[in-house]
Amino acid sequence: MGQHDRLLRMKPDEFDARLSQIETDWKMILDASRGAEIGHKRAIQTFFDQYSRAVYRYLLGAVRDPDAADELFQEFALRISKGSFRNADQSRGRFRAYLKSALINLVIEYRRKLSKKPGSIQTEPSEFKNPAAALEAEFTRTWRNELLSRTWLQLEEGDRRKGRRYYVVLKFQTEHPQLTSTAAAEQLNVRMQGERPVFTAAGMRKTLQRARDKFAEMLLDEVSKSLHDPRLDELENELVELELDPYCRSALRRRRGE
Known part of the structure; x- marks a missing residue:
């Protein structure tokens, strides 16, 4: 089954189960960052509460592979726990732009690595002609x-x-x-x-x-x-x-x- 077909066939209960596992992974990451100050931990938890579903839905739509989306979400969570968003300006909509940029870069990195694997086949070449534009449109749809x-x-x-x-x-x-x-x-x-x-x-x-x-x-x-x-x-x-x-x-x- 192709990646796109697999995504389309994902049932609501499977999607919810994956989100539940992501929540578990997130809490493990949060607990593991014991050296971080309490304020930073609270900020991470607040971020998860508000944005985790949107982030995961975006990654799932962008890579069209639930397993890859899981891995990318974990990578994204690790970056947040290490302070990647510590200096992000959350006022006047700039935070959404910052989040969009970070996720787009993460997906582009994933696609580049995937294309360099031996025997890899580029199944959707049109998306690689202007990847940032396509990914930005996907982010806007997901956020909306x-x-x-x-x-x-x-x-x-x-x-x-x-x-x-x-x-x-x-x-x-x-x-x-x-x-x-x-x-x-x-x-x-x-x-x-x-x-x-x-x-x-x-x-x-x-x-x-x-x-x-x-x-x-x-x-x-x-x-x-x-x-x-x-x-x-x-x-x-x-x-x-x-x-x-x-x-x-x-x-x-x-x-x-x-």
């Missing part, structure tokens, strides 16, 4: 998808805590954008067997609008956390660069007081 994934998860968790149905309504509408409010309400009521019908066409429209507003606010918060307390203009620039601004225009206007 990670922010969206976190926001969906937060919306779902918020619904469980507060007894709302924002997640199920917004997810359903996203998957079936062609349906009218009446048809969507009918199908959701059928899908939610065992519960009394809760959706009408009017209720569907109202819940959908509230869900969109909540999702936009949560997404803005996620992007803000990745930028470390940005100004509104910096936040807007980040949204545009990541092509997330269509999700957040109304929420951003509300934050401006417009």
Whole structure:
């Protein structure tokens, strides 16, 4: 099986299992760096909590081989534990640029080593013509998808805590954008067997609008956390660069007081 096919065939439980192993490896690396000051250890753990999934997803998409992605992640973790990011400026979005550069260089190093192995075959030559551009685009996609994934998860968790149905309504509408409010309400009521019908066409429209507003606010918060307390203009620039601004225009206007 080719590397690309193997990646496409990876099941969610396998992906989660690999992430779980990465977490174990990360903690071992953290425990092994006993000479580091407490502040540095805390910074490493914070980095892992915030960025490990995005880093691993990027490496997996870039090298298209789960085993190679595991090895590269471990190498990346070792570099962090040794202080590679100690002087990285985490303000105003510069940290994402620093992280992107470091990961791209790591993947390019891997590809160069791979191409020098005896009997190696270059299966995707187009990606080597301008590797940095392709890898940068992959990083942007991965970062954007990670922010969206976190926001969906937060919306779902918020619904469980507060007894709302924002997640199920917004997810359903996203998957079936062609349906009218009446048809969507009918199908959701059928899908939610065992519960009394809760959706009408009017209720569907109202819940959908509230869900969109909540999702936009949560997404803005996620992007803000990745930028470390940005100004509104910096936040807007980040949204545009990541092509997330269509999700957040109304929420951003509300934050401006417009």
